[in-house]
Amino acid sequence: MTALHSPFEEAAEVTMVHLTGAAAAELTLDPPNWSEQRQLAHRMLDDIFDHLETLRDQPAWQPVPAHVRDSLREPLPRLPQGEERAYQDFLHNVLPYASGNRHPRAWGWVRGNGTPFAMLAEMLAAGMNTHAAGGQQAATYVEEQTIAWLAQVMEMPVGSSGIFVSGGTMANLLGLAVARHAKAGFDVREEGLQGTHQALVVYGSTETHMWAQKSLEFLGLGRRAFRRVPVSENFQIDTEAFQQQVRCDRAAGFRPIAVIANAGTVNTGAIDDILTLKKICEEEDLWLHVDGAFGALLKFSPEYRHLVAGIELADSLAFDLHKWMYLPFEVGCLLVRDAKAHADAFAAQASYLEKANRGMLANGLPFSDRGIELSRGFKALKVWMSLKAYGTETHGQLIAQNVEQAAHLEMLIRKHHKLDLLAPRVMNVVCFRYRPQDHMGVEEMNKINREIVLRLQESGEFVVSGTLLRDDYALRVANTNHRSRMEDFAALVEAVVRHGDDLCSGASPASM
Ligand SMILES: Cc1ncc(COP(=O)(O)O)c(C=O)c1O
Numbered sequence: 001m002t003a004l005h006s007p008f009e010e011a012a013e014v015t016m017v018h019l020t021g022a023a024a025a026e027l028t029l030d031p032p033n034w035s036e037q038r039q040l041a042h043r044m045l046d047d048i049f050d051h052l053e054t055l056r057d058q059p060a061w062q063p064v065p066a067h068v069r070d071s072l073r074e075p076l077p078r079l080p081q082g083e084e085r086a087y088q089d090f091l092h093n094v095l096p097y098a099s100g101n102r103h104p105r106a107w108g109w110v111r112g113n114g115t116p117f118a119m120l121a122e123m124l125a126a127g128m129n130t131h132a133a134g135g136q137q138a139a140t141y142v143e144e145q146t147i148a149w150l151a152q153v154m155e156m157p158v159g160s161s162g163i164f165v166s167g168g169t170m171a172n173l174l175g176l177a178v179a180r181h182a183k184a185g186f187d188v189r190e191e192g193l194q195g196t197h198q199a200l201v202v203y204g205s206t207e208t209h210m211w212a213q214k215s216l217e218f219l220g221l222g223r224r225a226f227r228r229v230p231v232s233e234n235f236q237i238d239t240e241a242f243q244q245q246v247r248c249d250r251a252a253g254f255r256p257i258a259v260i261a262n263a264g265t266v267n268t269g270a271i272d273d274i275l276t277l278k279k280i281c282e283e284e285d286l287w288l289h290v291d292g293a294f295g296a297l298l299k300f301s302p303e304y305r306h307l308v309a310g311i312e313l314a315d316s317l318a319f320d321l322h323k324w325m326y327l328p329f330e331v332g333c334l335l336v337r338d339a340k341a342h343a344d345a346f347a348a349q350a351s352y353l354e355k356a357n358r359g360m361l362a363n364g365l366p367f368s369d370r371g372i373e374l375s376r377g378f379k380a381l382k383v384w385m386s387l388k389a390y391g392t393e394t395h396g397q398l399i400a401q402n403v404e405q406a407a408h409l410e411m412l413i414r415k416h417h418k419l420d421l422l423a424p425r426v427m428n429v430v431c432f433r434y435r436p437q438d439h440m441g442v443e444e445m446n447k448i449n450r451e452i453v454l455r456l457q458e459s460g461e462f463v464v465s466g467t468l469l470r471d472d473y474a475l476r477v478a479n480t481n482h483r484s485r486m487e488d489f490a491a492l493v494e495a496v497v498r499h500g501d502d503l504c505s506g507a508s509p510a511s512m
Contacts, residue, residue, distance in 0.1 A: 040083060051095060052102075052116055055483065059460025061100025068093050100463040104483035105492070108457075108465035110266060110294050110320075112480050114328035117389055121382035122328055132378045134365035143367065143380035149387060151335055153299050154319075155312035161339035163370040164321075164331055164379040168293035169211040171318035171334040174346075174371050176202065176215050176258065178316055178336055179287035181345040183257035189345075193220040201249050203227045204260035205237035207267055209291060212260055234424050235270035235469075237262070243280050258287035263308045264295020267467050267476070269429030271295060274310030281315075290314040293332075294480060297324035298427060301396040304403055307427060315341075321383055324399060324428075324480045331379045334371075343369045402428045402479045409477060409489040418497055422474040431467070431474035434500035446473035448503050455499045462492055 031037035051058075064072075071093050101111035132139045147162035165171050179202075181188050186197050193200075200221055204212050206228045216226050227249065229242045246256045259281060261272045274290065281288040290296070290311045296319035298304045299311070311317055314337065321331045336342035347369035355364040368374050387395075410425045413432045423431040433449045449466065450473055456462040465476050475496065477489075 040087065044087065047091060048095075048119070049116065052119075055102055056104050058096075058103065060103040060105045060463045061457055062097065062460055063458070064097045068097065100457070102483075103463065104481065104485065105461065105488050106463040107477040107479050107481060107484070108463040110323050110478045110480060112320075112323050112326040112328075113483055114322075115326055115386065115482070118327045118382040118386050121385040125378040125381040128378060128381075130378050132376050132380070133368040133374055134363065135360050136362045137360075139378050139380065140363070140366065142378075142384050146380045146384045146387065147333070147335070150333055150383075153392060154296060154317060154335060155299065156314075156317065156335050156337060159339060160335050160337050161342040161370060162333060162335040163367055164333055164383070165371060165373075166330040167322060167332040168209075168291070168318055168320045169214070169332075171320070171332040172209075172211045172260075172289070172291050172293075173215040173218065174334050175289045175316035175318050175336070176212075176260075177219060178342055178345040179258040179289055180219055180221070182315075182338075182341045183255075183285075183287050185255060198253060198255040199225065200257045201225045201227055201254045202258045202260065203229055203242055203245065203256065203286075205229050205231045205235075205262060205265070205272065207231055207235050207237075207265040207270060208260055208262060209266045209293070211291075231270070235265055235268050237272045237277070239273055239276045239280065242277070243284070246280070246284050246286070256284060256286055258289055261288060261290045261311075261314070262295075263290050263292035263311050264298075264427060264429075266293070267429075267469060268423040268431055269295065269425070269427045269478070270423075271307055271426060274308070274313070278310055278313045287315045288313065290317045292317055292319040294320060294323040294478070295427065297321075297395075297399060298403075300325075300392055301399045301403070303396075303400050304427065324402075325383070325386065325395060326398070326480070326482045327382050327386060331383060333383075336370075346371055398482050399428075402481065402484075405484055405486060405489055406430050406477070406479045408486055409479075409492070412490060412493045416493060416497065418500065419493065422469050422472055428479040430477045430479075431469060433472065433474055434496055436500060436504050442471055446471075448500060449473045449475055451503055452496055452499045455503075456492075456495060459495075461495050464492070 071089070099111070100106050100108065102113045106113070130137060130139045132143065134140050143164065151158070151160040151162060163174070165174060180200065184197070184200055186195070202216060202221065202225055204226065212226060213223055217223055227245055229245060230238050232238055242259065249256050259277055261274050261277045263271050263274065278288055280286070292308065292311055295308055296311055296317060298308045316337070317335045319333055321327045321333060322329045353361065353365060356362055367376060406425060406428045409430050410421060413419045413421050413430065418434060418436050419432055420435045421430070421432050433445060434452055435445055453464060453466045453475055456464055467474055467476050477492070
């Protein structure tokens, strides 16, 4: 072996011996010494728990410094560096530079924090390393049960079908794929969209998340098939305009198939009038797909579930457990009211996956039949274990707490003469801006507020994001954070005004 000149020499040597199989005739990646592996494992757990326990003392986010970026650009490791070296590199070059969503003062975009317990569940799922397409194994029953529990939380009928996927985008995409298959009027799976059939069109408000555009492109319908219906002052879909557009499209020879209802838009948390949309869908024979990425989780809360009344009537409902159930990435969920329609859109056969009455493939591969993926991990485990550990009650209380914190922030903004609320707050999303003087123009205000968002992030104080509401740039707080306290929101108001005042008194916005 060539001489090693790294501090990890010893560990690397151990690994070399292990991989070259000095003791055994054949290679394996199991540890040569299980008790040493256990020690490393315990140290890893201690380190990550120290990290999580002290999150509040760490920056909310920090950029990756140039020297760390350099260290992460390495030649392909041909020889073993050793587990210790790999772990130390993780500790020093990876762990400190996360995406700024776990901290108590992080409310950017819509991202949950993760929980220590669900992290452990992830570890156990990886330990089991189960292939969760279905078949005779506990994971199948755990996922079916967890889907049934979530259908119950969402007040969807018993027997609704469902699947866990990577996130909201994927859950929504699959929901639209089911809608396309169910409502196209021809066999899309057999014929594809290459034929001479009527062009299919889908509706959703101008506030619909970008997943819709990507999904329509991906499903072969094309961007033009997405009819963007205008919204009211409150950013809710104009239901009359929607119905009129459906009728115009039909008269012009298109085939309307589905509407996407928002139960919590990404920008402001606006909730469409889902009961009216359902009625129109019945009249017009359309599929009702609800994007409840985070809003649907309000169903956990007895105080606030009325806000999303009607989502239980959806033909398909997508939501994210890695948002407002606070679970670690990734896990989203699609529920489909008609289990047959769900399977019809995806189920496929192959001789090498033949369903049997006995053995590992007894009962087939239900999760392969409800989506695109065959190989899939055991995402359900962290959902199942978290629901068992904390119950729906705790989740409902946490969600209510987040809504009440957002209401508190709204109140602080309304009271502050230098802050403007830019959209009605319905649930956990608050959009506002710094406005030092009444006469300041929109462009200048937008520049200042963009800079405030960056300064909040770069100072490590807070992670908030921004968005454009019509022409106004808004600071956006989406509170899906189980670690935040009321005092964090008062601190945010103070910091926004402080950065805004600094900007107005010092660097001119033009130089930003
Ligand atoms: C309303 C809404 N729909 C869909 C998505 C996409 O979800 P994901 O990021 O899990 O793919 C988001 C993400 O924030 C969202 O807010």
